[in-house]
Amino acid sequence: MYTMGIDVGSTASKCIVLKDGQEIVGKSLVSVGAGTSGPARAIREVLENCNMKREDMGYVLATGYGRNSLEGIADQQMSELSCHARGAYFLFPKVRTVIDIGGQDVKILEIENGMMVNFAMNDKCAAGTGRFLDVMARVLEVKVEDLAPLGAQSTVEVGISSTCTVFAESEVISQLAKGTDKRDIINGIHRSVASRVVGLAHRIGVRDEVVMTGGVAQNYGVVNALQKELGHEIYTSPLTQYNGALGAALFAYQRYQKEQKA
């Protein structure tokens, strides 16, 4: 029995196909999200990868910022908060705190036995989100995916004192004008993201194990800075990018079973 989870984020669309609610048999990621062809392409890709059709799916559940665009395609929609909690619990059964940094928001979830019991969220301010890193990468004329390896080569500590994306961008511009090494600036940017996120995390408290999810979890410069600032070990994996979609596929399996019984 197969179920599909689709996570339509602000900047990426992700799909997971799950067998019997246990085994990931296919995944896809398209780097455009809500309001684009991304969700449809992600669905097509994951089905091709598994060599299956929409009809082979027992249940399809959509989550994320743009989930409502999938009415008629998905059997149900569900909040990304629940799906992220569920996905992280599947990957890391001891998880108590999820730090999810997406393209346009930051969420901190407190988890108990795989259920979300509390959360803090910033979706009004670009500071500390993937967008912050996008803006900085553009000013520095480097690719976002090169930020982590470049920052790792930093030798001098450079402070970025503004948390606001706009003011921090000006600081980066004047650092560049002063001739500061890009790699040191990048390291400062990673610390800036970390301190912003830690501020949010402290609102609900941080408990071990801490799992980081979302696109920014792929940037190990941010993960390391967060780890230092938080004083907790942070678990992550390449699969955490699919965390919301995974949670959706798990909930899809649960729904399917319920419907079979009914």
Place this chain on the structure above:
Amino acid sequence: MYTMGIDVGSTASKCIVLKDGQEIVGKSLVSVGAGTSGPARAIREVLENCNMKREDMGYVLATGYGRNSLEGIADQQMSELSCHARGAYFLFPKVRTVIDIGGQDVKILEIENGMMVNFAMNDKCAAGTGRFLDVMARVLEVKVEDLAPLGAQSTVEVGISSTCTVFAESEVISQLAKGTDKRDIINGIHRSVASRVVGLAHRIGVRDEVVMTGGVAQNYGVVNALQKELGHEIYTSPLTQYNGALGAALFAYQRYQKEQKA
């Protein structure tokens, strides 16, 4: 007897020369602020305008974000909050509320008999500040000083739902892509600034008369939007840009008198 007030802001340097603490005999404004040649140029300009020298000034007082850069030039430094209160009281003796929108911050002052008794300030976030308008003008490819006349020609209401500068910029870009009239977008931007500032103003309450100062007070599109959203008449004048410098020159006069007595 002449005194000088210098306001070293984040984006402009302003000077006022006052005769006997009563009459404005000279003013200057240079559109670059702290950390540039702006303050020195503004001082040179105002002295040239009045045909005077530094030695002719009985007392020189500096205020604003970059006031500490004028040690050795100014006789004293003073917080811009007090100077703004004092300047506004001179221009509008019935003032109870000052809304000051500068290049990088927003301040709301509650005034009683010319003294500041309470304030609310945002200097951490670019939303609602002059910087917000700069960013939008750049994306729209219009001059900041053309925003007000263009917005006044708007015929259709366009909402900018994000208050964050970064997210609002994306909204503007997608409105442009949809072919929305720039003048309608500009009007939406003015309302966005207004709603952000009103949020801050309500923290301390708004009392008549309301005076608006700072560079953004020259944008009557923002003033009108604020007036509507606030439900209070707003007083402003071309002199309000010099408000901080004016307050500094007034305090300089007071200091001078005190020193003469001592």
